[in-house]
Structure formats: structure tokens, C-alpha cells
Amino acid sequence: xxxxxxxxxxxxxxxxxxxxxxxxxxxxxxxxxxxxxxxxxxxxxxxxxxxxxxxxxxxxxxxxxxxxxxxxxxxxxxxxxxxxxxxxxxxxxxxxxxxxxxxxxxxxxxxxxxxxxxxxxxxxxxxxxxxxxxxxxxxxxxxxxxxxxxxxxxxxxxxxxxxxxxxxxxxxxxxxxxxxxxxxxxxxxxxxxxxxxxxxxxxxxxxxxxxxxxxxxxxxxxxxxxxxxxxxxxxxxxxxxxxxxxxxxxxxxxxxxxxxxxxxxxxxxxxxxxxxxxxxxxxxxxxxxxxxxxxxxxxxxxxxxxxxxxxxxxxxxxxxxxxxxxxxxxxxxxxxxxxxxxxxxxxxxxxxxxxxxxxxxxxxxxxxxxxxxxxxxxxxxxxxxxxxxxxxxxxxxxxxxxxxxxxxxxxxxxxxxxxxxxxxxxxxxxxxxxxxxxxxxxxxxxxxxxxxxxxxxxxxxxxxxxxxxxxxxxxxxxxxxxxxxxxxxxxxxxxxxxxxxxxxxxxxxxxxxxxxxxxxxxxxxxxxxxxxxxxxxxxxxxxxxxxxxxxxxxxxxxxxxxxxxxxxxxxxxxxxxxxxxxxxxxxxxxxxxxxxxxxxxxxxxxxxxxxxxxxxxxxxxxxxxxxxxxxxxxxxxxxxxxxxxxxxxxxxxxxxxxxxxxxxxxxxxxxxxxxxxxxxxxxxxxxxxxxxxxxxxxxxxxxxxxxxxxxxxxxxxxxxxxxxxxxxxxxxxxxxxxxxxxxxxxxxxxxxxxxxxxxxxxxxxxxxxxxxxxxxxxxxxxxxxxxxxx
Amino acid sequence: xxxxxxxxxxxxxxxxxxxxxxxxxxxxxxxxxxxxxxxxxxxxxxxxxxxxxxxxxxxxxxxxxxxxxxxxxxxxxxxxxxxxxxxxxxxxxxxxxxxxxxxxxxxxxxxxxxxxxxxxxxxxxxxxxxxxxxxxxxxxxxxxxxxxxxxxxxxxxxxxxxxxxxxxxxxxxxxxxxxxxxxxxxxx
Numbered sequence: 001x002x003x004x005x006x007x008x009x010x011x012x013x014x015x016x017x018x019x020x021x022x023x024x025x026x027x028x029x030x031x032x033x034x035x036x037x038x039x040x041x042x043x044x045x046x047x048x049x050x051x052x053x054x055x056x057x058x059x060x061x062x063x064x065x066x067x068x069x070x071x072x073x074x075x076x077x078x079x080x081x082x083x084x085x086x087x088x089x090x091x092x093x094x095x096x097x098x099x100x101x102x103x104x105x106x107x108x109x110x111x112x113x114x115x116x117x118x119x120x121x122x123x124x125x126x127x128x129x130x131x132x133x134x135x136x137x138x139x140x141x142x143x144x145x146x147x148x149x150x151x152x153x154x155x156x157x158x159x160x161x162x163x164x165x166x167x168x169x170x171x172x173x174x175x176x177x178x179x180x181x182x183x184x185x186x187x188x189x190x191x192x193x194x195x196x197x198x199x200x201x202x203x204x205x206x207x208x209x210x211x212x213x214x215x216x217x218x219x220x221x222x223x224x225x226x227x228x229x230x231x232x233x234x235x236x237x238x239x240x241x242x243x244x245x246x247x248x249x250x251x252x253x254x255x256x257x258x259x260x261x262x263x264x265x266x267x268x269x270x271x272x273x274x275x276x277x278x279x280x281x282x283x284x285x286x287x288x289x290x291x292x293x294x295x296x297x298x299x300x301x302x303x304x305x306x307x308x309x310x311x312x313x314x315x316x317x318x319x320x321x322x323x324x325x326x327x328x329x330x331x332x333x334x335x336x337x338x339x340x341x342x343x344x345x346x347x348x349x350x351x352x353x354x355x356x357x358x359x360x361x362x363x364x365x366x367x368x369x370x371x372x373x374x375x376x377x378x379x380x381x382x383x384x385x386x387x388x389x390x391x392x393x394x395x396x397x398x399x400x401x402x403x404x405x406x407x408x409x410x411x412x413x414x415x416x417x418x419x420x421x422x423x424x425x426x427x428x429x430x431x432x433x434x435x436x437x438x439x440x441x442x443x444x445x446x447x448x449x450x451x452x453x454x455x456x457x458x459x460x461x462x463x464x465x466x467x468x469x470x471x472x473x474x475x476x477x478x479x480x481x482x483x484x485x486x487x488x489x490x491x492x493x494x495x496x497x498x499x500x501x502x503x504x505x506x507x508x509x510x511x512x513x514x515x516x517x518x519x520x521x522x523x524x525x526x527x528x529x530x531x532x533x534x535x536x537x538x539x540x541x542x543x544x545x546x547x548x549x550x551x552x553x554x555x556x557x558x559x560x561x562x563x564x565x566x567x568x569x570x571x572x573x574x575x576x577x578x579x580x581x582x583x584x585x586x587x588x589x590x591x592x593x594x595x596x597x598x599x600x601x602x603x604x605x606x607x608x609x610x611x612x613x614x615x616x617x618x619x620x621x622x623x624x625x626x627x628x629x630x631x632x633x634x635x636x637x638x639x640x641x642x643x644x645x646x647x648x649x650x651x652x653x654x655x656x657x658x659x660x661x662x663x664x665x666x667x668x669x670x671x672x673x674x675x676x677x678x679x680x681x682x683x684x685x686x687x688x689x690x691x692x693x694x695x696x697x698x699x700x701x702x703x704x705x706x707x708x709x710x711x712x713x714x715x716x717x718x719x720x721x722x723x724x725x726x727x728x729x730x731x732x733x734x735x736x737x738x739x740x741x742x743x744x745x746x747x748x749x750x751x752x753x754x755x756x757x758x759x760x761x762x763x764x765x766x767x768x769x770x771x772x773x774x775x776x777x778x779x780x781x782x783x784x785x786x787x788x789x790x
Numbered sequence: 791x792x793x794x795x796x797x798x799x800x801x802x803x804x805x806x807x808x809x810x811x812x813x814x815x816x817x818x819x820x821x822x823x824x825x826x827x828x829x830x831x832x833x834x835x836x837x838x839x840x841x842x843x844x845x846x847x848x849x850x851x852x853x854x855x856x857x858x859x860x861x862x863x864x865x866x867x868x869x870x871x872x873x874x875x876x877x878x879x880x881x882x883x884x885x886x887x888x889x890x891x892x893x894x895x896x897x898x899x900x901x902x903x904x905x906x907x908x909x910x911x912x913x914x915x916x917x918x919x920x921x922x923x924x925x926x927x928x929x930x931x932x933x934x935x936x937x938x939x940x941x942x943x944x945x946x947x948x949x950x951x952x953x954x955x956x957x958x959x960x961x962x963x964x965x966x967x968x969x970x971x972x973x974x975x976x977x978x
Binding site for chain 2: 023124201202203204205684711722
């Protein structure tokens with residue numbers, strides 16, 4: 001390998017090529033696109049959480065300046081509802097309640113923000129003015145808001161098809177066995193808590209443009225999506241019945257997703273249908289308040305957990321009874337989040353022999369809840385790491401020691417957990433030791449004493465997380481209820497002069513794939529990094545791919561690229577063998593050269609590429625011309641990133657204000673392609689986790705009004721809310737992909753909330769506080785201190 | 791008080807002031823037709839008849855097709871729309887286009903020319919201070935303003951100074967490093 005390839009290959013801190021357009025203001029986001037004769041859609045949304053629609057009068061709006069068309073549910077009668085992509089079955093074998101999720105509300109609205117009508121006009125302002133003039137006659141109904149009151153004698157039914165507002169009642173494990181183990185245990189720790197509801201808040205609000213070509217009857221949908229092919233499949237096949245070859249979905253630069261842009265949303269169907277109806281492009285751009293009331297929220301679990309231990313603190317059994325809020329309708333992946341992405345992670349890094357989980361999924365008159373950065377895994381980690389923290393305090397064991405006594409050991413992999421997953425590899429002691437050492441865990445007592453002298457309460461908290469990334473294999477997820485496969489696709493198109501276009505099904509909306517994927521290909525093909533281009537986001541250009549979520553891009557998408565590269569090399573060897581008059585079996589590929597082993601004969605990659613496209617001297621009897629290969633990669637297992645986080649906080653007992661003094665993250669992501677990008681992913685995740693722990697909560701009042709519908713009311717972490725971080729990487733390579741990679745996108749958001757809360761509880765423990773709910777706002781902390789004092 | 795901090799403190803007044811401006815301009819609009827606004831944007835004189843309620847950010851994005859300036863919220867909180875008006879950072883969603891009449895406006899597109907990068911732009915790339923890129927133009931415009939006012943800011947001053955700009959991707963860690971480097975670059 002020459003020096004330039006080494007500087008840009010796997011493991012190099014290559015600066016991002018995508019940055020140039022963003023720092024110069026030349027990114028191309030959906031709202032930046034302006035099509036000829038474009039119109040603008042404004043959506044009339046329900047101001048009520050739950051109401052019957054008695055009638056809609058659009059006459060005044062229709063006559064207002066610039067208005068092209070006003071649409072209501074009647075205009076969507078021919079189309080299906082928005083589908084759910086995962087079916088969960090209850091304990092009794094019955095499928096989940098799956099009421100229709102109409103594009104526009106049909107007869108009833110079920111959450112504040114539920115779309116009721118659409119005004120299309122020549123300008124954004126005219127559309128908004130006219131939307132204000134649409135008169136909707138509602139009869140307000142009692143709202144179902146609090147999950148805990150939703151199932152027994154509920155105030156109302158969100159859907160008549162879901163008695164007691166129950167979507168499903170799912171369980172994993174043997175309850176009787178757990179109860180027996182609990183009864184015989186030396187100690188049982190119980191923890192009741194809420195995992196707070198969050199709004200994802202990608203900085204780019206969602207946007208969609210429908211563009212129908214009347215001459216070809218082709219639809220184009222420009223949309224802010226993490227997975228354009230998934231949208232094409234869901235919307236084309238299940239909602240609008242548009243054959244896939246007549247529907248192009250293009251997600252260009254997308255300004256962050258964090259899960260919220262995975263799902264198929266009503267607005268995508270609205271602009272697609274509307275464009276055909278009026279014969280002009282239709283653009284809808286969310287404003288931030290609309291985003292709060294229409295983007296899928298995350299988390300929102302209420303859980304009672306019990307951990308049984310023997311006298312030495314060894315875990316015997318864990319049970320978790322959870323209510324999970326689905327919101328008013330089932331969003332694309334909602335049912336799998338509290339079940340297969342949550343309960344299956346409850347073994348964590350530990351050898352708990354018996355685990356039982358019960359999840360009751362509940363409909364409420366709130367925005368749908370779905371996967372948000374981490375999706376189920378932050379909830380599982382929070383449950384486990386909080387109850388272990390509490391258990392250690394109860395039995396008087398050191399926080400690190402209780403974890404060490406229960407760790408799965410490095411020589412015990414592959415490790416079959418009692419909750420269905422098989423971990424391939426890991427070294428939990430390595431990340432814990434690294435984190436304890438880097439954070440100065442041993443010297444904490446001195447810092448605590450020093451803080452005390454200043455009147456501050458200092459605490460330290462640990463969190464040892466595991467996550468499961470790259471959800472797979474397709475056959476397994478299918479058996480668990482997924483209605484899609486979860487592979488990834490890639491095409492390596494070697495151009496005649498040797499440059500390379502990589503077409504990937506993964507989608508970059510901040511992750512830096514244009515850089516990292518090019519590093520992988522440069523490394524594998526020994527070609528200059530600058531000769532490699534990454535193409536993504538456009539169903540008209542890329543193979544059918546499943547997109548980016550669940551930290552799957554490198555572990556699944558990256559591996560698909562490697563598989564396609566392998567095919568290119570295999571074909572290249574045959575072409576090279578022909579050129580060198582050797583046997584293909586004797587040809588090796590090293591550093592961008594095809595060589596006959598044991599001789600000085602070689603041809604370079606460029607010559608082979610040119611020969612493939614100008615095949616004057618070519619083995620036609622054996623090969624077709626051209627050098628382009630596609631691979632679909634369906635992994636053999638999930639990947640299992642893991643790590644240990646240590647957080648130190650100071651609490652001001654007078655005000656309840658929490659300051660994060662330090663947070664160290666030691667992660668095992670397997671092999672790392674670009675450490676700079678991986679560290680950036682961790683930093684971002686940490687702050688989202690700190691946001692959950694200290695600041696953020698989507699709040700509905702008793703009537704189902706969303707009280708946090710702007711940045712005035714929803715506390716986003718800002719630069720002066722957080723410290724600098726220290727991070728390190730410990731590596732155990734994934735055993736079932738050739739890159740040895742595990743994924744890094746969600747870890748920070750998974751591991752940090754319990755580390756922060758454990759640190760706060762540690763700071764307050766001398767007052768007798770043993771739990772505090774997220775977000776630990778100054779008011780909540782102050783109250784906990786005052787209550788403890790009494 | 792720094793302009794951004796002042797803007798952040800005054801956000802509660804925005805709806806009231808803004809509402810008044812809108813109704814006044816609507817009245818003016820009805821009486822006199824579309825007001826004409828003229829300003830200099832990135833060194834070029836521009837002039838257009840606009841609906842009186844047009845925000846500066848919409849004028850920049852839609853009328854001038856300079857789409858590097860972004861809209862991330864409706865309440866002047868996120869800072870994705872920060873531009874420079876007469877040399878000072880301003881949230882262009884908080885100003886009407888008419889209020890910028892006669893002003894000298896610089897957007898992210900006007901910060902550097904051709905392939906060249908402003909030291910702050912280069913610093914954001916060098917330090918991986920951006921991921922999805924959506925908040926980046928506003929963040930860079932705020933950072934340039936911050937460094938002009940405080941050429942050698944401490945970490946705490948940088949964090950305080952960026953309070954009016956929200957980033958959801960980076961966790962701010964690398965942005966803070968970038969601003970320190972960018973400020974150093976602007977000093978030299």
C-alpha cells in the first residue's frame with residue numbers, strides 16, 4: 001500500500017469531503033429545492049387531542065388569493081392508511097391491535113397536530129393564510145393522556161378497535177420461574193421509574209415535495225428521509241398503489257434524523273397525491289411547532305423492575321414490567337422498540353440467568369412514539385444500570401465491583417443470553433477499566449471532599465451499556481414480526497478510466513459516509529481516495545437499500561460495499577490473468593496491482609478497468625465486458641457494541657442545579673474506520689443523553705395539549721449546558737463481518753443517561769435520596785433534597 | 791450585553807413586537823402596495839418589491855435563492871438563520887426584510903470567495919465541527935461575530951457565546967475547538 005492510500009484508508013482520521021458544501025452554504029436540502037411552477041402546502045392540524053369532526057368548511061379558504069386547491073379526507077378515500085412495519089403478537093397469541101392510520105383524519109382527530117385538511121397555494125404565505133380560514137367543527141372528547149390511567153376504566157377509547165387502549169400485551173421469559181427465584185433470593189431491589197418522552201429535534205425540519213410528470217405519469221418525491229427505498233416501498237405499495245418503477249424517492253442532504261426521519265409520514269403521501277391532482281409540484285415544509293406535534297416522539301416508558309441477588313451480589317433474576325406509549329397511531333417501527341429492541345437487551349453485560357419482561361403497549365391521544373436514537377436500548381440500559389446502582393447501594397457494594405462480579409467474561413463468547421440474543425464478542429472489563437482509570441475513579445473521594453468544602457455535593461456514576469446494532473438477519477427479524485428485510489445493498493461501478501462510483505443503500509444525514517465509505521473502498525482496492533465517489537439517497541441511482549438507522553451503516557452497508565468490492569477483485573483477477581497469460585488462480589491482488597504470485601508480472605487496476613470497457617483483448621469465452629458488481633449483504637447476527645461511561649457531577653444544594661464536571665466514554669465499536677468521525681458520533685450521542693437526563697421532556701397536559709411545542713418550552717442542550725468529553729476506544733472485532741465493525745451511532749445516547757442520573761443519586765445519597773426521575777431539572781433535584789431533609 | 795445574548799434574553803418580546811410589525815406592515819401594504827426593499831447582500835446591491843411581512847430569511851432564501859441560510863425554528867431560538875447585518879450577527883428570522891432596508895448583509899455564501907475558505911470555515915472542517923451541516927452556516931456566522939468581538943475567547947466564553955445556536959449532532963465539543971482555532975486564524 002502506498003503512503004497516500006495509508007493516509008486515507010481504514011483507520012485514518014480523514015477530514016470529511018462533504019464539509020466543503022456545508023461550510024460554504026452550498027448543501028442541498030429538500031427545502032432548498034425550487035421546482036418550476038411549485039406550489040406550497042399548509043396543513044390544517046387538530047387543536048384538540050381527541051375530538052369528533054362534525055364538518056369541514058373549506059369554502060372561504062378556497063376563494064382566498066393564490067389558493068389552488070383545498071383537500072380533506074374525502075380526497076384520500078381511494079388510498080390506504082399509513083402502514084406499520086412490524087407486527088407484534090400478544091402473550092395470548094393474538095396480533096396487536098392495528099387501527100387504520102389515515103393520511104388525513106377521518107371523522108375523528110386523535111392527537112394535537114393530527115392533519116385534517118391541506119391548503120395548496122401559490123406561495124407559502126397564501127397557503128398559511130387560507131389554512132387559517134378553513135373552518136373545522138369539532139366536538140371535543142375526553143382525552144387519554146396518562147398511560148397509567150389508559151387501560152383500566154379509561155376516560156375514552158383512542159380507537160374502537162383497541163379495547164382498553166391496549167395495542168398488545170407481550171412477554172418474554174418464564175414469569176413463574178422468576179417469581180420463584182425472587183422468593184428465594186438473599187436480596188431483591190425494586191425500582192419504579194419513567195423513561196421520559198423526548199422529541200428528536202433534528203435541526204432540519206421535515207420537508208417533502210411531490211412532483212408528478214403528466215407526460216410520463218412518473219412521480220418524484222423529494223423528502224427528508226433516512227431511507228428513501230423504504231419510503232418508496234411503504235408509500236408506493238401500501239398507501240398510494242404507485243408501481244415502484246413510476247415512483248422515485250430522493251433524499252438529498254438531510255439535516256439530521258436520529259430516527260425521526262425513518263418513518264413514512266402523511267405529508268409525503270399528501271404532496272405526492274396533491275401534485276398529481278393539480279398537475280404542479282407541491283412543497284410542504286414543517287415549521288418547528290409542527291415538528292413537535294407531528295414528528296414521532298421517542299422513549300415514554302413506565303417501568304417497574306426487580307433485581308434478585310444472592311448474598312454476594314450475584315444477579316439471580318431480573319423482571320421488568322413496562323408500559324410503552326404508542327401514541328395515537330402506530331408509527332413505522334413503533335411496536336418493535338419496547339419489545340425486540342428493549343426486552344432483548346435486558347441481559348446487558350451481565351450473566352443474569354433468568355429474565356422476564358412484560359410490555360403493555362398503549363394507545364394515547366398523543367403524537368405517535370417510535371425509535372429515537374438508541375430506540376429501546378437506551379430504555380433497557382437505563383433500567384438495568386439504574387437498578388444495579390440502587391442494588392449496590394442497598395447491599396453496600398462498590399458500583400464497579402457489583403458489575404465486575406456479574407460481567408460476562410471474555411472467554412465466554414459467543415454468549416447466549418436468556419433473552420434471545422447471542423453476543424459474538426466483547427470485553428467488558430477492558431472498557432470498564434479504561435473508563436475508571438481515565439476518570440480517576442479511585443481519587444473521587446478527595447474531589448468529593450474538596451467540593452463539600454465549597455458547599456457542593458459531588459457524585460460519580462457508572463453505566464455499562466450494551467447495544468445491538470445492524471438489526472439482522474432478515475429471516476430472524478421476519479420471524480419476530482418485521483414486515484421488511486434488513487439487509488443492505490451496494491454497487492461498485494468501476495468506470496473505464498479507473499475511477500470508482502460506489503452506489504450505496506445506506507443514507508448519510510450527518511454520519512459522513514461520503515468520506516468513510518470511500519476510505520473503505522480506497523483501502524480494499526488500493527486506489528486513490530479522491531478517485532472514489534459515494535452516491536446515496538436517490539432511488540433512481542442506487543440499488544434497493546434499507547437506509548440508515550440502528551447504527552447499521554458501516555456494519556451492514558459497509559460490509560455490502562466490501563462484498564461488492566470482493567466481486568470486482570474476483571472479476572479483475574480473471575481479466576488480469578488473461579492479460580498476463582496466467583491462470584486466474586495464480587493471480588493475487590495487492591496494493592492496487594494484480595500480480596502473478598512468485599513472478600514480477602503485474603498489471604495495475606486502471607489497466608484492468610480500461611480492458612473491461614475497451615475489450616479488444618478480452619476473455620469473452622469466460623467473461624462479459626464491464627466492471628460493475630452489486631452485493632446484497634444480510635448479516636448473520638446483530639453486532640454488539642458495548643462500553644462503560646463514568647460521569648461526575650456537582651449539585652448545588654441551594655438551587656438544585658446540576659453541573660456535569662466530567663464524562664468519560666470508553667467504547668468498544670470493534671474496528672474503527674475513521675476515529676475522528678466515531679468520536680464525533682459519541683460526542684453527539686452523549687449530549688442527547690445528557691439532554692434526556694437533565695433537560696428534555698415532551699409534556700402534555702391533562703387535556704392532551706402539547707405544552708412543549710417550541711424551543712422556548714422544550715429545553716434543547718446548548719453549548720454552555722455541557723462540558724468537553726474524553727473518549728477512548730477498546731477493540732474486540734466483530735466476528736461475523738469482514739471489517740470487524742460494530743457501529744457507533746447510538747452508543748452515546750444509550751450509555752449516558754444512567755451515568756448522569758447515577759452520579760446525581762450518588763451526590764444526593766448522603767441525604768438518603770435513592771432515585772431521581774429524568775429530566776433531573778433543578779426544581780426536581782431541589783425538591784428531592786427538601787423531601788429527603790424532612 | 792452581546793447582541794446574541796441580548797437577542798436570547800429578548801425572545802419573549804419577539805411575538806409581541808413581531809405581531810405589531812406585521813399588522814402595521816399589512817396596513818401599509820394595503821394602503822401603499824408592496825413595499826420596495828433595497829439592500830446590499832454579499833457585496834451586491836439587490837432590490838425587490840416584497841410582501842410587507844416577508845422575513846429577512848425568506849427574502850434571502852426565496853427572493854435571492856441564497857439557500858445557505860437555514861430556518862430551524864419559528865421562535866428565534868436555534869440560530870440556523872444567523873447572518874451579518876451591518877457587520878453584526880443577527881437572526882434573520884427575527885427581522886423583516888423591510889427592516890434591513892439600506893443595510894449591508896453578509897450570508898454564509900459571502901464569507902469567502904471561490905475555493906478559498908474563511909479561517910472559521912476551515913476550522914470547522916479541521917475539527918469535525920459539523921455533521922449534518924444544517925446548523926453550520928448559522929453557527930459559523932455567529933462564531934465569526936463572536937471572534938470579532940472577542941478575538942481570543944476562552945472555552946467558557948465560546949460556549950456562552952454560542953448559546954443562541956443549537957446543534958443536535960456534534961455535542962458542541964468539536965464546535966468549541968473549531969471556534970477557538972477559527973478565532974486564532976482570524977487574529978493572525
